Amino acid sequence: MAHHTAAQTAHHHSHEEEHESLKTMGFWMFLITDVILFSVLFATFIVLRGNFNGGPGPHELFQMPGVIAETFILLTSSFTCGLALLSLNAGKVKGVIGWLAVTGILGIAFLTLEITEFVHMVHEGATISTSAFLTAFYTLVGTHGLHVTIGIVWMTGLLIQLKRNGLNAKTKRKVNNLSLYWHFLDIIWIFVFSFVYLMGVM
Amino acid sequence: MWENIKTFASEFFVTGDPLIYGADVSIALTLVAIVFALTYFKKWQWLWKEWITTVDHKKIGIMYILCSILMLFRGGVDALLMRTQLAMPDMQFLNAEHYNAIFTTHGVIMILFMAMPFMFGLFNIMVPLQIGARDVAFPFLNSLSFWLFFWGAMLFNMSFVIGGSPDAGWLAYPPLSGIDHSPGVGQNFYIWGIQISGIGSLMTGINFVVTILKMRTPGMKLMRMPMFTWSALSSCLTIMLAFPILTVTLAMLFIDRFAGGHFFTLDGGGNPMMYINLIWMWGHPEVYIVVLPAFGVFSEIFATFSKKKLFGYTSMVLAMMSIAIFSFFTWAHHFFTMGSGANVNAFFAVTTMLIAIPTGVKIFNWLFTMYKGKITFETPMLWAISFIPCFVIGGMTGVMLSVAPADFQFHNSYFLIAHFHQVLIGGVVFGFFAGLYYWWPKMFGFRLNERIGKWAFWFWNIGFYVCFMPQYGLGLMGMTRRVNEYDWSQGWDMGWMPLNIVSTVGAFLMGIGFIFQVWQIAYSIKNHKRDVNGDPWNGRTLEWSLPSPAPVYNFATLPKIQEVDSWWEEKERIKAGKPTPQAPLEPIHMPDNSAIPFIQSLFWFIAGFGFVFNWMFFAIPGLIGVAVTMIVRSFQKDEGYYIPVDEIKKTEASTRGAG
Numbered sequence A: 001m002a003h004h005t006a007a008q009t010a011h012h013h014s015h016e017e018e019h020e021s022l023k024t025m026g027f028w029m030f031l032i033t034d035v036i037l038f039s040v041l042f043a044t045f046i047v048l049r050g051n052f053n054g055g056p057g058p059h060e061l062f063q064m065p066g067v068i069a070e071t072f073i074l075l076t077s078s079f080t081c082g083l084a085l086l087s088l089n090a091g092k093v094k095g096v097i098g099w100l101a102v103t104g105i106l107g108i109a110f111l112t113l114e115i116t117e118f119v120h121m122v123h124e125g126a127t128i129s130t131s132a133f134l135t136a137f138y139t140l141v142g143t144h145g146l147h148v149t150i151g152i153v154w155m156t157g158l159l160i161q162l163k164r165n166g167l168n169a170k171t172k173r174k175v176n177n178l179s180l181y182w183h184f185l186d187i188i189w190i191f192v193f194s195f196v197y198l199m200g201v202m
Numbered sequence B: 001m002w003e004n005i006k007t008f009a010s011e012f013f014v015t016g017d018p019l020i021y022g023a024d025v026s027i028a029l030t031l032v033a034i035v036f037a038l039t040y041f042k043k044w045q046w047l048w049k050e051w052i053t054t055v056d057h058k059k060i061g062i063m064y065i066l067c068s069i070l071m072l073f074r075g076g077v078d079a080l081l082m083r084t085q086l087a088m089p090d091m092q093f094l095n096a097e098h099y100n101a102i103f104t105t106h107g108v109i110m111i112l113f114m115a116m117p118f119m120f121g122l123f124n125i126m127v128p129l130q131i132g133a134r135d136v137a138f139p140f141l142n143s144l145s146f147w148l149f150f151w152g153a154m155l156f157n158m159s160f161v162i163g164g165s166p167d168a169g170w171l172a173y174p175p176l177s178g179i180d181h182s183p184g185v186g187q188n189f190y191i192w193g194i195q196i197s198g199i200g201s202l203m204t205g206i207n208f209v210v211t212i213l214k215m216r217t218p219g220m221k222l223m224r225m226p227m228f229t230w231s232a233l234s235s236c237l238t239i240m241l242a243f244p245i246l247t248v249t250l251a252m253l254f255i256d257r258f259a260g261g262h263f264f265t266l267d268g269g270g271n272p273m274m275y276i277n278l279i280w281m282w283g284h285p286e287v288y289i290v291v292l293p294a295f296g297v298f299s300e301i302f303a304t305f306s307k308k309k310l311f312g313y314t315s316m317v318l319a320m321m322s323i324a325i326f327s328f329f330t331w332a333h334h335f336f337t338m339g340s341g342a343n344v345n346a347f348f349a350v351t352t353m354l355i356a357i358p359t360g361v362k363i364f365n366w367l368f369t370m371y372k373g374k375i376t377f378e379t380p381m382l383w384a385i386s387f388i389p390c391f392v393i394g395g396m397t398g399v400m401l402s403v404a405p406a407d408f409q410f411h412n413s414y415f416l417i418a419h420f421h422q423v424l425i426g427g428v429v430f431g432f433f434a435g436l437y438y439w440w441p442k443m444f445g446f447r448l449n450e451r452i453g454k455w456a457f458w459f460w461n462i463g464f465y466v467c468f469m470p471q472y473g474l475g476l477m478g479m480t481r482r483v484n485e486y487d488w489s490q491g492w493d494m495g496w497m498p499l500n501i502v503s504t505v506g507a508f509l510m511g512i513g514f515i516f517q518v519w520q521i522a523y524s525i526k527n528h529k530r531d532v533n534g535d536p537w538n539g540r541t542l543e544w545s546l547p548s549p550a551p552v553y554n555f556a557t558l559p560k561i562q563e564v565d566s567w568w569e570e571k572e573r574i575k576a577g578k579p580t581p582q583a584p585l586e587p588i589h590m591p592d593n594s595a596i597p598f599i600q601s602l603f604w605f606i607a608g609f610g611f612v613f614n615w616m617f618f619a620i621p622g623l624i625g626v627a628v629t630m631i632v633r634s635f636q637k638d639e640g641y642y643i644p645v646d647e648i649k650k651t652e653a654s655t656r657g658a659g
Ligand code: HEM
Pocket: B076, B079, B080, B082, B083, B103, B104, B106, B107, B108, B110, B111, B115, B168, B169, B170, B171, B417, B421, B424, B425, B428, B429, B467, B480, B481, B482, B483, B507, B510
C-alpha cells in the first residue's frame, strides 16, 4: 500500500511481531524433526558400529587430539554465539555482528579439521564403502558436518542483513533461531563425541 | 555417433512394450493439447498468477486434490491391469517383470501420491476455515510443500516412460532394492520421487501443527475445535515424528546404491533387516496419518447429517491422540515371520490389538451420534455410513492378522491384500470422497449432482465387496501376493480361478464408479444451481458461516467462539434475535504471491533427475539452484499487502448477496 496511516503502521508492527513468533515456534518444530533425524542415524550407527568387515576400526582410525580440538572449537563457538545473543538483548548491533563473525570463523575451523580428518582416513583406505561401520560413521558425522556448513552459510547471509538493516523484528528472530540451531548442533556433537569417538577408542 | 544416440535412447526410454508406446503417445498428445489450450485461450498468465505462484491455502488445496484425483486414475489403471492379468489362470497379458513394476507403482502412487495429497488438500482448504484463521501459519512454505509434492510425483511417474519403473515393491526392501539386484534406474526414481515429495509433507506437518496451535480465532480453545481439525492435528504431529525416519531411511538406501555404502547390503557388514524395521517405523504411522483425517471427516458428516452434536467429543479426541501415539509401537507386526523371537512378536501383537480399543470407541461414538438423530441421506452421508461396516470388517481381519502365530499362515497372502485394501479403500478413500462431496460446495459454490453421485456410490461400494471379499478366501486357499500367474503354470489346478474372476469383475465395477464420479463433476460444472447462503447442509462449524467460495481473506472479522459447534449455536442465537456482535472491520494483511516455491521445487526435480541417472551435470546445478533460491528468499522483504476496509465491504456485499 502506498499510503500508510498511523493506525495502519501500528497495526503492521503488531502483525509483524506476531508473525515472527510464529516462525520461532515453527523453527522449534523443525528442530524436533531434526532430533528424530539424528536419532535414527545414531541408532543405525550403534547397530553397525562393530561391523568392520575386516577393515580398520576406531582404534586404527581415530586421532583423538584432532577430535578433542574440534570439540573445544565447537564448544567455544557455542559460547561466542551466546555472547552474540547477549548483545542482541542489549540492542547492540555491532556486538551481534562481531560475535556472530567469531562464531562463524570457529565453525569454519571446525569444518576444516573435520574435512582434514576425513581426507586422512580416506587416504588410509577407510572409505564409505569399506565396511558398514564406516558407512554409518561417515553418514552420521557427515550429516552433522553438513548441518554446520548450512549454519555457516546462514550466518553469512544474516551478517549481511544485520549490516544492512540493523536490528528489527525479523533480524532479531533470525539471530535467535540461528543461535538455537547452533546450540542444537553443539549438543549433537557432544553425542557424536561420546558415542562415536570416545566409546570407539575405549 | 548415430549408433551412440540409438543405444542411449533405447536405454533412456522404456521400449519394447506396446502398452508403453501407447502411453507415450497419449502423454505427448495430452501435453500438446494442454499447451495448445493454454495458448489458444490466452491462459498462461492466469495460470501463473492465479495458481502457480499463489500462496492462498484454498487454491493450494484445490491443486492438491486435482493432482490426487489424477493419481487415483493412474493408480487405478495400474490396479485394473493387474486384476486383468489375474482374472484367469495363465493370462498372457503382463509378464512377471511388468507385473512387478505395476504393483510397485500402484502401491506407491496410491499411498504417497493419492492419499497424502488428497489429505493435504482437505487440510488446506478446511483447517483455516474451521479455526477462523485467514491463512496457514506459513503460506510461502505451504506453496513450497505443494510444489515439492508435485515435482516429486512427476519424477516418480516419469519412470514409466523414461529409464524404467521401480519394481521392488512399494516399500523397496533391500537387498532386492540394492544396486546388485536392481541395477537399473527404477529404484533411484523411487528414492528421489518419494524423498522430494516427502520433504514437502514434513513441512506441511510442521505448518499445520503451528497453524492449529497458534492461529485459532479468539475463544476457540483446543477442546472447542471441530473434530476434523483435531484429526488434522493428530495426523500432522504423527507426520512430524514419522517422516524424518523415512527421509533418513531413503537417504541411507541411496548411499548404499550411489556410493557403495553398506547399511543394508548382504556383504560388508550391512543389515537388511534394519531397513525393514526403519521403513515400517515410518510405514505404520503413515497409514494412521492418512486414516485419522478420514475419521475426522466422518465425525463432521455424522454430526451434520444427524442434526446432532457429535457424541463423546472428549473420548473422540482422546481416541485420536492415543491412536497417534500407539501407531509408533506396532511396526513389527509387518514382519512377525522374520524371526524376531516370541517375546518381541508378543509385544507387537499386543500393542496392535490395543489400537482396536480406541478405534472401537470411535465407531460407537459415531453410531450414538446417529442414534435418534434426524438423519438425511445425501451423498456425503452415504459414504460415511458405508464406511462403518467396511471398517469394522477390515478392523476385525486386522486383529486376526495381529495374532502373531496365525500371521505365519496369513502373511503375504491375499488375506492381507484384502485386509489392507478394506481399511485403505473403506476408510481412507471413502473418507476423502465423503470429505470432497461434503466440502465441494464450500470450495466451488455449488453442490455436486446427487443422482449421478449415488450411482458412483453404489458402483464403488458393490464393486468393493465383489472385488475384495473373494480375496480373503483366496488368501486362505494359499494364494500369495505379488504373483502374476497361478494354476496350470505350476502344474496343477489350485481352484483359484472362480474367485479371481469375481474379484476382477469387482475391480471393474469400481472403475465404473470412478467414471461416474468424473461424469458427476463434469455434469455439475455445466448444470448447477449456485449455492447462495454458503451453508447448504445446515452445518455446525465455522466454515459454513462464510460465503461459498470463501473470499481470499476468509473472515472479514474474526469470529468470537464460545462453544463447540459454534456456527450451529450462533444460528440459534440469530434466530432468537441475539447474534454475537461483530468487531468493526479493519484492513486485513495478506501475504504476497511468490514464484520461488515453484522454481525451487523445479530445481529439486532437476537435481533428483540428475541423481537418478548419475548425471552430476544435472544434479549439481540443480542443488545450486535450490541453494540460490533459498538465499534469494531470505533476502526478500516479503511485507505482504493490506486489503482496505472499502474493498472488504464491497466483497462481503457481493458474496453474501442481500443477506
Ligand atoms: C481401486 C481399487 C483397487 C484395486 C482393484 C487394487 C488392486 C490391487 C492389486 C491387484 C494389488 C497387487 C496384489 C499383488 O499382486 O500383490 C494391489 C496392491 C497394493 N495396493 Fe491396491 N488396489 C486398489 C486400491 C488401492 C488403494 C486405494 C490403495 C492405497 C491407498 C492401495 C494400496 C496398495 C498397496 C500398498 C499395494 C501393495 C503393493 C506391493 O505389493 O508392493 N490400493 N492392489
